[in-house]
Amino acid sequence: MKLAAKYTGFVHSIESLGTIDGPGVRTVVFLQGCPLKCKFCHNIDCAVQVKGDQLTVEKLAEKVLSNRSYWKSYNGSSGVKGGVTVSGGEPTYQPEFLCAFLAYLKNVGVHTAVDTCLVTKKEVIDDLLPYVDLWMTSIKHMDAEKHKFLTGSSNKTTLENLTYLDNNISKQEKKSQIRIRFLVVPGLTNSEKNIRATAEKVKSLKNIEAVEVLGYGSHGRYKWIELFGKYELEGVPDATEKDVENARKIFREYGIRLVSSED
Ligand code: SF4
Secondary structure, eight states, rough: OOOOOOOOOOOEEEEEEESSSSSSEEEEEEESSSOOOTTOOOOOOHHHHHSSSEEHHHHHHHHHHHGGGTTTTTOOSSSSOOEEEEEEOGGSHHHHHHHHHHHHHHTTTTTEEEEEOSOOOOHHHEEEGGOOOOEEOOOOOSSHHHHHHHSSSSSSSHHHHHHHHHHHHOOOOOOOOOEEEEEOOOOTTTTTHHHHHHHHHHHHHHHHEEEEEEEOOTTTTHHHHHHSSTTTTOOOOOOOOHHHHHHHHHHHHOOOEEOOOTT
């Protein structure tokens, strides 16, 4: 992948001081577009539209680097003192722009994270590997049919790419890590069977930093109503602390390290 800063990308928004998308205080860039349409998505406006501000890599880097002095203000339990997370939408939906942007950041010594569903080509993963310190991805459901119901697609690509990513990290000199996010959607993802299947998949991987268990909330509902006139998860309750803790307990049984959003 070329490092040229000639690429432009569609940027939905930038959060200067994010504390829930990776270790430490981070600047979070939300890129437009996504191949999935998850019913629980709270950024559905970002996922379904490819528009927003069109920026060059240099312009975007200039914007995020202006926050650099804040990144060291908090040290999460992982020991990483902030940096940049590229989220979305799905950041790999604009692969060349993403790669050039991350390469730019690594070149100036920034800790980088991507929040990705891994629904992309393997070549994109190859291209990104040298420039990503932390891969944040989610296993949305281990059952292919239920995954399709929740996201519009089978889990085949995500699970294959997760294994592919893990194997290729192992071959790298500079090791990046993978953080798995597990979203507790009451009655839809939090059966004991699904949590155990997820934990077993996690245990099969070699470069896991931790699992982060998150609770579903319906705070993105208004965006669905605005865009589509209805909310797909109407009637599904928000996850409670207890729901989240129940899932965490099962992951702990497998000896899996857990982190919270701030870590
Ligand atoms: S993969 Fe993420 S951004 Fe895309 S639809 Fe699902 S939750 Fe939203």
